[in-house]
Structure formats: C-alpha cells, structure tokens
Amino acid sequence: MQLTLAGRRALITGGSRGLGLATAHAMAGAGARVVLIGRDQAALDAAAASIPSSTPVRADIATAEGCEHAFRAAESALGGIDILVNNAGTSKRGPFTAISDAEWQADLDLKLFAAIRLARLAWPGMAERRYGRIINVLNTGAKAPPPTGAPTAVSRAAGLALTKILAGEGAPLGINVNALLVGKIDSxxxxxxxxxxxxxxxxxxxxxxxxxxxxxxxxGRAEEFAAMALALASQPGDYVTGTAINVDGGASPVT
Incomplete structure (x- = not known):
C-alpha cells in the first residue's frame, strides 16, 4: 500500500531533531507540506534545508504566547493545519523529593499544556473541514510509570488521558486523536x-x-517510529482513534 498525504498540511513540534525530524521526513515524503517548530534556529534551518516542502518556525511552545505564535505562523504558511504532531519534550526524571515546583511546572508546560493549547488552536479548523489527525508523542511511562519516573511519567500519563478525551470529542467531527508511546529509540x-x-x-x-x-x-530507529506516525496520519489510520500504541520493541510490561 502506498501511503499518501498529498494535499495535507502538518505542524510538528520538536521538528528540528530526532523523532520529530524523522516524522517530518516521512510525512513530507508522502506528499504533505510541513511546518517544523523548535527553539534552536540553527537546527531548524538545517532541518528545513533537508526537507524542501517544509517551513521552519522558531517558537517556545512552553508558553501560551509561543503556542499562539507557532500555530499562527504555521497556519499562515500552509493555509490551515490538518495534522498536528505534539512531539516536543524532554525526559526529565529523578527522585520525587528532589523535584522542585519549578521543575514540575516546566515539565507540564512543555509536555502537557503545549499539547492542550495547540490542539485547542487547531480544533476549529479541523472540525470545520471534518478532517483532522492529532498524534501525541508520549513514552511508555505513561502506562507503566517507573520509580523515579517523575515528572515526565506524570505529564505523559496526563497526555494519555488528554488523548482519550479528545478522541471521544473528535470522533463525530472527523478528528482522530491517538498517542504513540516511545521506548528506547535512537534519537x-x-x-x-x-x-x-x-x-x-x-x-x-x-x-x-x-x-x-x-x-x-x-x-529502535527513528524511521520506524516515523512510519507509525505516518500510518496514523494517512488512510490506514482512518478508523483508528483513542489508541495508545507502544513503539518500544516489546519492552513495556503494559500493552
């Protein structure tokens, strides 16, 4: 089966490196126009140079203003957003008593609130067109949080709940919302x-x-992860919503 995203428009956060960049390559290769969101201008420019159909946008999506800027710039460049990949994040973790309020807040701002804000911005256009794909990139700690897994496992578990809520609300509107849970992938x-x-x-x-x-x-390889994201965004994912797929080589104890 030839997967195609011809005519589709994708916004990918954390798009200048790693899994986000691999996903951008896969979606652009299937015909989509993509906007890459990141904080490092040099990395963004290098990524965009490798994908002729892409537009780089520098933004800090850990803030409400950054999310607004990122979305409006992407919307202006593409004319609308059909696919939103919430990929930006870090893997901050440590002993519970060593995590400060500031570290908790920073983790939630980048991993949870950015996804909430960007989905909220993209939602009206997707609903109007009766087509949308939102992919939340989490990790396997969302289902099976390990000791010393905070704060990242907590914010990722919240992202899992957000995915299910949005899937239920989006299904009648043609908006599919799924999560990909990352294990150990070379990035x-x-x-x-x-x-x-x-x-x-x-x-x-x-x-x-x-x-x-x-x-x-x-x-795992970043290209293997990107292939799953592409499948969810294209025709094979048309009847798939509200799922959380482990991309981890079988490592998670939870299916």
Whole structure:
C-alpha cells in the first residue's frame, strides 16, 4: 500500500531533531507540506534545508504566547493545519523529593499544556473541514510509570488521558486523536546521554549494550517510529482513534 498525504498540511513540534525530524521526513515524503517548530534556529534551518516542502518556525511552545505564535505562523504558511504532531519534550526524571515546583511546572508546560493549547488552536479548523489527525508523542511511562519516573511519567500519563478525551470529542467531527508511546529509540536524546557517560564506549557500542534489555535485543530507529506516525496520519489510520500504541520493541510490561 502506498501511503499518501498529498494535499495535507502538518505542524510538528520538536521538528528540528530526532523523532520529530524523522516524522517530518516521512510525512513530507508522502506528499504533505510541513511546518517544523523548535527553539534552536540553527537546527531548524538545517532541518528545513533537508526537507524542501517544509517551513521552519522558531517558537517556545512552553508558553501560551509561543503556542499562539507557532500555530499562527504555521497556519499562515500552509493555509490551515490538518495534522498536528505534539512531539516536543524532554525526559526529565529523578527522585520525587528532589523535584522542585519549578521543575514540575516546566515539565507540564512543555509536555502537557503545549499539547492542550495547540490542539485547542487547531480544533476549529479541523472540525470545520471534518478532517483532522492529532498524534501525541508520549513514552511508555505513561502506562507503566517507573520509580523515579517523575515528572515526565506524570505529564505523559496526563497526555494519555488528554488523548482519550479528545478522541471521544473528535470522533463525530472527523478528528482522530491517538498517542504513540516511545521506548528506547535512537534519537538526539540518546546522543546526549552517551556524551554524559564517562564509560569511554563508542556510541555504537553503548547503544548496542543499551538495547540488550529490550526483547528485540536492539534499540529502535527513528524511521520506524516515523512510519507509525505516518500510518496514523494517512488512510490506514482512518478508523483508528483513542489508541495508545507502544513503539518500544516489546519492552513495556503494559500493552
């Protein structure tokens, strides 16, 4: 089956690197025009140069003003938004008593409130056109939060609840809302973790070792994640809404 997004318009947060950039490549390759949202202008420009049909927009979506700017710029560039991929986020975690109020708030602002605000902005146009696809990128901690998994597992669990609520409200309007739950997938986040590891292993050796704890005995690839996002955004996802799909090589204890 040839997956196509010809004529569709996508807004992808965290689109300059990692999973967001891989998703942008997949959607643009299927015919969509895409807007890449990020905070690093140099990274955005490099990403946009690799995708001729893309538009880079610098915005801090951890704020209400940043979300408004990002959406309005994307809407102006594309004429409307058919697909929203809420991908921006970090993996902040640690012992519960060590997490400050400021860290809690920053995590919720970036991972939960950004998704709420952008979905709210995109919703009227999607409802009017009777077509919309919203994909919330979470992690497997949303279903199976580990010890020392806060604050990220808490904000991701809230994102899971948001996904189900929006799916129920959007179904009669032609708006499908789903979540993709990330496990260990080779991305910019893992490059940073390797850089902070004093062990002296090469990146390839370090990643191979990290993948041994996964049933598939390897880390996932960003392109594999992007393929799932593309499937949800295109025709195979037409009758799929309110789901939370693990993209984790079988690692999560929860289906």
């Amino acid at each position: 910019d986040q893992w490059v940073r973790r390797h850089a902070a590891d004093p062990g002296g292993q090469s990146y390839e050796e370090w990643m191979e070792e990290a993948g041994q704890s996964i049933p598939m005995r390897r880390m």
